[in-house]
Amino acid sequence: MFLGRFLSIFSSKSSIFAIASPHYQSFLVPSFHFDNASCQMRHFSAYPRFDFGSIREPDDAVALFREMMRTRPLPYVTVFNKLLSVVVKMQQNTLALRLFDEMLQRDVPINHYTLSIAIDCYCRLKRPDFGYAILGSFFKRGYEPDVVTFTTLIKGLLLVGRVPEAAKVLWKLSVYQLCEHDEYTYSTMINGLCKAGGTLEAIDLLCLLEKEKGSCKPNVYAYNAVIDGLCKDGKVDEALQLFSTLGDKGISPNVVTYNSIIEGLCNRRRMDEAEDILKKMIADKVCPNVVTCNIFVTAWCKDGKVEEAEHMLVSMKEIDVQPDIVIYNALINGYCMQGKMDEAVRIFQLAVNSGIKPNIVSYNSLMNGYCKKGQVNEVSRLFNMNSSFKSLNSQLRILLVVDSSFKTQIHDYLNSQLAQLTLSAQS
DNA sequence: TTAGGGTTAG
Numbered sequence: 311m312f313l314g315r316f317l318s319i320f321s322s323k324s325s326i327f328a329i330a331s332p333h334y335q336s337f338l339v340p341s342f343h344f345d346n347a348s349c350q351m352r353h354f355s356a357y358p359r360f361d362f363g364s365i366r367e368p369d370d371a372v373a374l375f376r377e378m379m380r381t382r383p384l385p386y387v388t389v390f391n392k393l394l395s396v397v398v399k400m401q402q403n404t405l406a407l408r409l410f411d412e413m414l415q416r417d418v419p420i421n422h423y424t425l426s427i428a429i430d431c432y433c434r435l436k437r438p439d440f441g442y443a444i445l446g447s448f449f450k451r452g453y454e455p456d457v458v459t460f461t462t463l464i465k466g467l468l469l470v471g472r473v474p475e476a477a478k479v480l481w482k483l484s485v486y487q488l489c490e491h492d493e494y495t496y497s498t499m500i501n502g503l504c505k506a507g508g509t510l511e512a513i514d515l516l517c518l519l520e521k522e523k524g525s526c527k528p529n530v531y532a533y534n535a536v537i538d539g540l541c542k543d544g545k546v547d548e549a550l551q552l553f554s555t556l557g558d559k560g561i562s563p564n565v566v567t568y569n570s571i572i573e574g575l576c577n578r579r580r581m582d583e584a585e586d587i588l589k590k591m592i593a594d595k596v597c598p599n600v601v602t603c604n605i606f607v608t609a610w611c612k613d614g615k616v617e618e619a620e621h622m623l624v625s626m627k628e629i630d631v632q633p634d635i636v637i638y639n640a641l642i643n644g645y646c647m648q649g650k651m652d653e654a655v656r657i658f659q660l661a662v663n664s665g666i667k668p669n670i671v672s673y674n675s676l677m678n679g680y681c682k683k684g685q686v687n688e689v690s691r692l693f694n695m696n697s698s699f700k701s702l703n704s705q706l707r708i709l710l711v712v713d714s715s716f717k718t719q720i721h722d723y724l725n726s727q728l729a730q731l732t733l734s735a736q737s
Numbered sequence: 738t739t740a741g742g743g744t745t746a747g
Contacts, residue, residue: 359738360738362738386738386739387739388738388739389738389739390739391738391739391740392738392739393739394739394740395739395740398740421739421740422740423739423740424739424740425740426739426740426741427739427740428740429740429741430740430741433741456740457741458740458741459740459741460741461741462740462741464741465741465742493742494741494742495741497742497743498741498742501742501743529742530743531742531743532742532743534742534743534744535742535743538743538744564743565744566743566744567743567744568744569743569744569745570743570744572744573744573745599744600745601744601745602744602745603745604745604746605744605745607745607746608745608746611746634745634746635746636745636746637745637746638746639746639747640746640747641746642746642747643746643747646747669746670747671746671747672746672747673747674747675746675747676747677747678747
């Protein structure tokens with residue numbers, strides 16, 4: 311049985327932890343001994359120390375920002391930049407831009423790091439043109455955009471599929487000697503090309519870099535992007551071929567490399583080969599992570615082997631990998647697809663009891679399952695548990711998959727909910 | 738305590 315073999319593969323992983331444990335220990339030991347001097351400096355500093363680690367919600371960041379704005383003299387620009395970075399890492403790009411705007415309006419000192427963060431936010435919001443506009447502020451304030459700034463803009467253009475423009479920026483960097491490109495620049499370009507459907511062009515660029523003399527050789531991120539692109543294009547054998555050459559090139563595959571290959575094989579239902587790659591991964595001392603586990607769980611669920619897939623939760627505990635909502639959702643959906651709603655709800659509860667918050671995907675899977683069984687009352691109950699404008703569009707999408715005999719009933723129900731939500735929003 | 742990179746679910 312595949313699951314049995316899978317578990318036995320994982321059980322051999324204890325050796326990995328044995329090897330890795332000294333690193334874990336040194337990582338966990340607090341570094342008081344060499345931080346004493348700086349602690350004392352801070353203790354006597356006139357500036358308060360702002361605790362960015364305590365930021366959990368966007369509101370926390372706003373509260374800290376307000377506190378910083380009230381502090382006199384104002385904190386250094388580095389402190390404001392740090393706060394903006396924390397907000398960006400929370401994927402609150404609009405909020406980061408709002409804070410940035412307030413800094414400009416209230417004449418808080420900024421530097422080229424601040425401007426790069428703002429460009430990054432616009433790019434992440436898929437508005438690279440606004441990012442470009444900020445380049446003007448660089449020159450106005452006497453700063454020069456550097457390789458990070460340009461790489462960020464290239465990434466932004468690629469994110470919205472503007473491949474030729476991104477290539478042009480890359481080309482201009484060299485021709486006009488605006489700055490020296492680095493590994494990030496090329497891996498960003500290669501990844502963007504793959505994500506925009508241009509895996510072949512990405513391979514061409516990769517080959518060009520491999521032949522180029524100099525220090526800017528493609529790294530594991532660039533190879534991962536191409537391997538993943540090939541797998542997603544269904545060209546798993548080509549991905550395997552490239553994967554097999556990595557060792558000779560001095561590139562160590564990491565967990566993402568292995569996950570992409572495993573996913574490519576699983577999607578083609580080449581499960582035995584996926585298992586072989588997992589074995590190789592463990593032999594190479596690369597620890598499987600939650601994504602690795604989820605790839606197998608998803609594949610088993612699609613094959614209708616949901617009970618077996620559920621055993622993965624046990625395996626994960628054994629190897630100290632924490633399940634996340636993605637893996638619970640894969641199982642919930644697996645049971646829903648089989649019409650086993652009691653089992654689906656049990657997994658839902660298991661997630662909640664484990665402290666994992668269900669999300670829109672969890673609710674949609676359950677609603678879809680109940681719709682398929684015609685249990686409209688359960689659908690309404692779930693809808694009321696999770697009704698908001700944000701999720702409404704996703705919930706309406708279930709109409710596409712429910713049996714036609716229930717469509718009218720659910721459609722009327724959702725319309726009445728929509729009307730109520732509209733009214734409450736207006737009031 | 739200052740900026741840029743990858744993989745997963747309905």
